[in-house]
Amino acid sequence: MRVNFTVNGRPQEADDVWEGESLLYVLRERLGLPGSKNACEQGECGSCTVRLDGVPVCSCLVAAGQVEGRDVVTVEGLADFAKQRSEGGCATGACGTTLQDAQQWQAKGTDSQTGEGTELSPVQQAFIDAGAVQCGFCTPGLLVASDELLERNPNPSDADIREALSGNLCRCTGYEKIMDAVRLAAARQSEGV
Amino acid sequence: MPTNGAPTKITQGSQTKGGIGESTLRPDGTLKVTGEFAYSSDMWHEDMLWGQILRSTVAHAEIVSIDISEALAMAGVYAVLTYDDLPTDVKNYGLEIQDTPVLAHGKVRHHGEPVALVAADHPETARRAAAKIKVDYKELPVITDEASATAPDAILVHEGRDDHHSGHVPHPNIVHRQPIVRGNVAQARERADVIVEGEYTFGMQDQAFLGPESGLAVPEEDGGVHLYVATQWLHSDLKQIAPVLGLPEEKVRMTLAGVGGAFGGREDLSMQVHACLLALRTGKPVKIVYNRFESFFGHVHRHPAKLYYEHGATKDGKLTHMKCKIVLDGGAYASASPAVVGNASSLSVGPYVIDDVDIEAIALYTNNPPCGAMRGFGAVQACFAYEAQMDKLAAKLGMDPVKFRQLNAMEQGTIMPTGQPVDSPAPVAELLRRIKAMPLPPERQWESSEGADVRQLPGGLSNTTHGEGVVRGVGYAVGIKNVGFSEGFDDYSTAKVRMEVIGGEPVATVHTAMAEVGQGGVTVHAQIARTELGVTQVTIHPADTQVGSAGSTSASRQTYVTGGAVKHTCELVREKVLEIGRRRFGSYHPAWATAELLLEGGKVVTDGGEVLGDLIDVLEGETVEIEAEWRHRPTEAFDLHTGQGNGHVQYSFAAHRAVVEVDTELGLVKVIELACAQDVGKALNPLSVIGQIQGGTTQGLGVAVMEEIIVDPKTAKVRNPSFTDYLIPTILDTPTIPVDVLELADDHAPYGLRGIGEAPTLSSTPAVLAAIRNATGLELNRTPVRPEHLTGTV
Known part of the structure; x- marks a missing residue:
């Protein structure tokens, strides 16, 4: 089958999709967007978390056909997504992203091999600065989930952060630096840094 | 009790930004947060x-x-x-x-x-x-345990073995056996006022790396x-x-x-x-x-184990002797079982002084899943058992469990059961003092102005209690892990370092075959190159087989050994660069010939700080590239009968204090805090060091309260191969992990550093178990602890 949907603001068309393929498979293997990770294929680990019409979902549990006509944001588009949001006159971030807003922005391409000079979202930068990245396999999913948390709750308590990220497994860090990263991103956001 | 070690001497490169000791950020960080990093x-x-x-x-x-x-x-x-x-x-x-x-x-x-x-x-x-x-x-028929493996008519898992262990094992279904005998246990036992025996079970843990x-x-x-x-x-x-x-x-x-992570798997x-x-x-x-x-x-898993221990102590709290037998289930293929046996036996005493010991460790061939390397490698299982024994002894003697441990703690100069002296700092008592001195989290921490915050209680958002039936416990543990490959293994590493001028700047390129598995070795290599070569720009070449072996990213060894190789090769490159400088500019300033020269901030300087020239001028048109191997001190095999031998390179020590709250009615545990104190020798990158300690601690927590591969004893089939049924700690299961880092230099190691990755995985588990025992009064001789073990409904 053919699936038409929007990924990181760009219309995409995936052909020859087998009905059993997940959104995760189509992103990774058909659209060249391997940022979303496959670590369990059961919705237990959160490594494949993307936004589907603004809602964080495990893309491994979404059948590709279900995203027809819908809007997906992956870690690859997170920086532009966050930028778009901050420029959208929603300084607190608490107003969330409307579907219309989500469909109007577009991720910029990057051809950087080293990633140097790449523009990052606050939460991406905070993950690096706080030491929240080790092997990094859980990072894309955690970033999407953390970004969504801060969008809806710019000043989360520790208990709020733990609750919001409880669907994302990390095996390297013991989560302490991830907590630090989300706190840091929230603090920077509130200071307007 | 040592509180201060020898200062780590760094002269070369101490002025160059981004060198060792700083918390520089990962070179692959940006790629990993943008989804561009190619796993x-x-x-x-x-x-x-x-x-x-x-x-x-x-x-x-x-x-x-x-x-x-x-x-x-x-x-x-x-x-x-x-x-x-x-x-x-x-x-x-x-x-x-x-x-x-x-x-x-x-x-x-x-x-x-x-x-x-x-x-x-x-x-x-x-x-x-x-x-x-x-x-x-x-x-x-399936072989699943020691009894079925060593029965007289047991089917052999491998017929016709001719490997180098087959000659000395008592049964062909035993992969390897390592006894260690020292002193005279029978005599020492006479001196004991109390004797404590225990039989312990350690479940099969999975590395569960995410990639x-x-x-x-x-x-x-x-x-x-x-x-x-x-x-x-x-x-x-x-x-x-x-x-x-x-x-x-x-x-x-x-x-x-x-x-995407490794942990031995x-x-x-x-x-x-x-x-x-x-x-x-x-x-x-x-x-x-x-x-x-x-x-x-x-992939292989952590060996499940049965451990049988006997300890004795005098009335005044001195350990007299220890006897133990450790049975590791190696599963169907050998993997790293022989080396795990070596570790389990040689570290079975723990970080304590006991002169009279009788130790035996074996690994079995069975039809269970193959087991091999996992973070902590044989030392983890032993630590779980000997720390339970320490608490039992302290209780029997009416002593404080921390004081009892401190009284028997090893220190620099202690002789290991293998006869090997501990020849660098071993601040066991000090680590215990530090975790005990940390402030405790407040009682009833789950209370808020709006009543009980169920998120802070056992059971969490399942809303199973508002504090009824919840009791608190505190437990302590400390462990010892060897660093590097032991028992005479030629544990070397290789580094290729190039220095040249690119775009008007001196640039160093470091090429090793080291597997970066998330630990941050690539960060540290760049720091070492900056320190040793006085440059800011360092490129890390992708790891491949076009350069010599770096050895394994395991045994807490990479910063020590490949870090040592990068340091050593950088020193050779530095000499070569200075030689070029002397050749080109020696006639302009006498200091080129007479002073000790350093590379700092892109310049050649004297040890007095006088600048002799820019690296870009020295290196103009020249590329210096050297590939060199580096080795730590050699080790020896353990004697097959007595276990004697200088088998280990270095030891690493960590201690934990766990605070738990247990819902005794439902058998649910919430770990409130898991504090760790660890000696790291020298923190080359403090941020990464703390990250390793917290990550290792959490894996220890996992096997204390949830992680276990369940193998059906009748069929030897795995019953829970998924993240739905094999649980690893989520962010809700993981408490705050305060870390106290001690830096006592090991003079034998590069920069005085100590391998750190594994030690925190050892003591975390027994500390949590001790805290649960403290809360419930139950004996709990197996890990992980499941709700039925706490409610008595097994």
């Missing part, structure tokens, strides 16, 4: 096929027949391979004993053993084709193959892969793909040979990616 499962090649492995559905059986015809006939299938298709006489591989078949030959020895391979144009086609392969098994086993094999024009793979040791893989493919090593090129081969075989057979690139279910079958 092994992200590899893609035009025209590539997908490989799939058919695994045995039973644990122990003769293979009567395999019928691949239906699978081969499926549209989209390019190849189906079985044992009969292996190209050479070499059909097995293995880390130490080559007992692991590439594909099963006539027999399977554990549930999930690879039997056949499929390559197809879509992963689902490959899966369906594999399911169409018909294997006729004739099941055999599943995966890689891409690309056939090359010269008949060779290029494998992009996630592993812990490229050169060890190469040595095992090439003979099975029938290729010389130079025709098997290996490049490290992005590694990537020491053994997984899909490497299988992908290469399919690529060479089809002439097309072949990618294999395990799903989580397969990953549970695709």
Whole structure:
């Protein structure tokens, strides 16, 4: 089958999709967007978390056909997504992203091999600065989930952060630096840094 | 009690920004947060096929027949391979004993053993084709424990063993046995006022790295193959892969793909040979990616263990003697079992002074899943048991458990049970003092102005209690882990370092084969190069087999050994650069010939700080490149009968204090805080050091309260191979982990550093267990603790 949907603001068309393929498979293997990770294929680990019409979902549990006509944001588009949001006159971030807003922005391409000079979202930068990245396999999913948390709750308590990220497994860090990263991103956001 | 160690002397490079001791950020950080970092499962090649492995559905059986015809006939299938298709006489591989078949030959020895391979144009086609392969098994009785393995009429898991351990083991179903005998236990036992015995069980833990086993094999024009793979040791893989493919090593090129964690689970081969075989057979690139279910079958686990301990102590709290037997279940293939036995036995006393010991450790061959390396490697199981013993002894003597440990704590100069003196700081008592001195989290921390915050209580948002039936407990533990490969292994590493001027700036390039698995070795290598070469710009070359071996990313060894190799090679490069400088500019200033020269901030300076020249001028038109090996102090094998020998390179110590709250009615545990104090010798990158300690601590927490691979004792089949049924700690299960880092230099090690990755995994588990015992008064001789163990409803 053919699936038409929007990924990181760009219309995409995936052909020859087998009905059993997940959104995760189509992103990774058909659209060249391997940022979303496959670590369990059961919705237990959160490594494949993307936004589907603004809602964080495990893309491994979404059948590709279900995203027809819908809007997906992956870690690859997170920086532009966050930028778009901050420029959208929603300084607190608490107003969330409307579907219309989500469909109007577009991720910029990057051809950087080293990633140097790449523009990052606050939460991406905070993950690096706080030491929240080790092997990094859980990072894309955690970033999407953390970004969504801060969008809806710019000043989360520790208990709020733990609750919001409880669907994302990390095996390297013991989560302490991830907590630090989300706190840091929230603090920077509130200071307007 | 040492509180201050010798200061770590750094002269060269101490002025250069981004050098050792700073918390510089990961060079791969940006790629990892943008989704651009290429993990092994992200590899893609035009025209590539997908490989799939058919695994045995039973644990122990003769293979009567395999019928691949239906699978081969499926549209989209390019190849189906079985044992009969292996190209050479070499059909097995293995880390130490080559007992692991590439594909099963006539027999399977554990549930999930690879039997056949499929390559197809879509992963689902490959899966369906594999399911169409018909294997006729004739099941055999299963060997599952010590009793069934060593019974007089026991079926041998491996017939006709001729490996180097087969001559000294008491039974062919024992992989390796290491006794350690020192002093006179019988005499020492007479002095004991109290004697404590215990039998302990340690469950099978999985590494559960998040990035599943995966890689891409690309056939090359010269008949060779290029494998992009996630592993812990490229050169060890190469040595095992090439003979099975029938290729010389130079025709098997290996490049490290992005590694999504390892923790020991990537020491053994997984899909490497299988992908290469399919690529060479089809002439097309072949990618294999395990799903989580397969990953549970695709790598070795931490050895489950039975541990039998006896300790004695005098009234005034001095340990008199220790006897123990540690039985590790190695499963169907040897993997790293012999080395795990060596660690378990030599570290079975823990960080304590006991002169009279009688120790025996064995690893069994069974039909359970193969077990091998996992973070802590034999020391973890022992620590769980000896720390439980320490608490029992303290209780029996009416002593404070921390004081009792401190009274018996080893220190620099203590003789290990192997006869090896501990010749660098061993601040065991001080680490215990530090965790005890940390402030405790407030009682009833779950109370808020709006009543109980259930998120802070056992059971969490399941809303199972508002504090009723909840009791608190506090527990302590401390452990000792060896650093580096032991027992006489030639544990070297190699680094190639180049220095040149690029774009008007001096740049160093560091090339090693070190597997960056997330630990931050690449960060540290750049820091070392900055410190040693006085440059800011350092490029880390991708790890591959075009440079000499770096050894394994395991045993807490990479910062020590490959870090040591980078340091050593940088020193050689520095000498060469200074030699060029002397040749070119020596006549301009006498200090070139007379002073000790350093490279700082892109300049050549005297040890008095006088600038003699810019590196860009010294290096103009020249490139200095050196590849060199580096070795730590040699070690010796343990005597096979007495266990005596200077077997270890270095020791690493951590201590934990756990605070738990237990809902005694439901058997639910919430760990409130898990504090750690660890001596790291020298923190080359403090941020990464703390990250390692917190991560290791959390893996120890996991095996204390939730993580266990359940193997059916009747069938030896794995019952919970998924993240739905094998639980690892989430962010809700993990408490705050305050870390106190002590830096007492080890004068034998580069910069005085101490390998740190594993020690925190040891003491975390027994500290949590001690806290649960403290809360409930239960004995709890097994880990992990499950609710039924706390409610008495087993």
